[in-house]
Amino acid sequence: GAVVSQHPSRVICKSGTSVKIECRSLDFQATTMFWYRQFPKQSLMLMATSNEGSKATYEQGVEKDKFLINHASLTLSTLTVTSAHPEDSSFYICSARESSGAGQETQYFGPGTRLLVL
Amino acid sequence: EDQVTQSPEALRLQEGESSSLNCSYTVSGLRGLFWYRQDPGKGPEFLFTLYSAGEEKEKERLKATLTKKESFLHITAPKPEDSATYLCAAGNKLTFGGGTRVLVKP
Numbered sequence: 001g002a003v004v005s006q007h008p009s010r011v012i013c014k015s016g017t018s019v020k021i022e023c024r025s026l027d028f029q030a031t032t033m034f035w036y037r038q039f040p041k042q043s044l045m046l047m048a049t050s051n052e053g054s055k056a057t058y059e060q061g062v063e064k065d066k067f068l069i070n071h072a073s074l075t076l077s078t079l080t081v082t083s084a085h086p087e088d089s090s091f092y093i094c095s096a097r098e099s100s101g102a103g104q105e106t107q108y109f110g111p112g113t114r115l116l117v118l
Numbered sequence: 119e120d121q122v123t124q125s126p127e128a129l130r131l132q133e134g135e136s137s138s139l140n141c142s143y144t145v146s147g148l149r150g151l152f153w154y155r156q157d158p159g160k161g162p163e164f165l166f167t168l169y170s171a172g173e174e175k176e177k178e179r180l181k182a183t184l185t186k187k188e189s190f191l192h193i194t195a196p197k198p199e200d201s202a203t204y205l206c207a208a209g210n211k212l213t214f215g216g217g218t219r220v221l222v223k224p
């Protein structure tokens with residue numbers, strides 16, 4: 001299957017600082033990427049949909065000014081957690097949608113980024 | 119609102135003991151029913167996509183089937199390495215179910 005990478009895999013930061021997470025599709029182009037967060041023993045919750053060349057679409061309850069998303073190219077989307085606080089500590093996972101033709105699409109996920117805000 | 123529900127929440131199996139996981143869905147537009155495997159601390163790994171009722175797909179000891187309202191993931195003669203959380207997802211925004219944590223004991 002297609003490969004999606006994330007960087008960094010783990011980050012620890014102080015409260016009030018900003019953290020940037022990169023998501024790359026390595027062997028395909030993705031006009032649409034997604035950002036999820038996952039709390040321990042819970043399922044994935046969609047935060048926002050990232051569209052190349054346009055503004056991201058945020059899910060209800062997700063602050064767009066706090067979670068800045070940039071989809072600068074067909075292989076890269078970034079999520080910046082601004083002024084991070086301890087409650088932002090979570091597992092952030094991105095995915096990229098690959099279109100294989102005939103209307104069939106598959107989302108491939110990155111390995112995730114563990115954020116700990118002290 | 120799209121809804122995806124998985125059962126059971128957890129499943130403990132002996133090695134070789136076959137079982138099935140259920141995924142019920144109510145979505146406004148089915149662009150595919152997806153199954154993923156997730157190991158602790160890692161991102162979901164793609165397993166299958168099913169697009170129409172009656173479709174079946176297999177991969178090693180796993181077999182996924184689809185009806186109009188639900189999907190099943192059958193695990194045949196599981197091994198300890200099949201231990202993981204299995205997630206299903208559906209809908210335009212890929213709504214995820216809560217997952218089934220599978221533990222296979224040797």
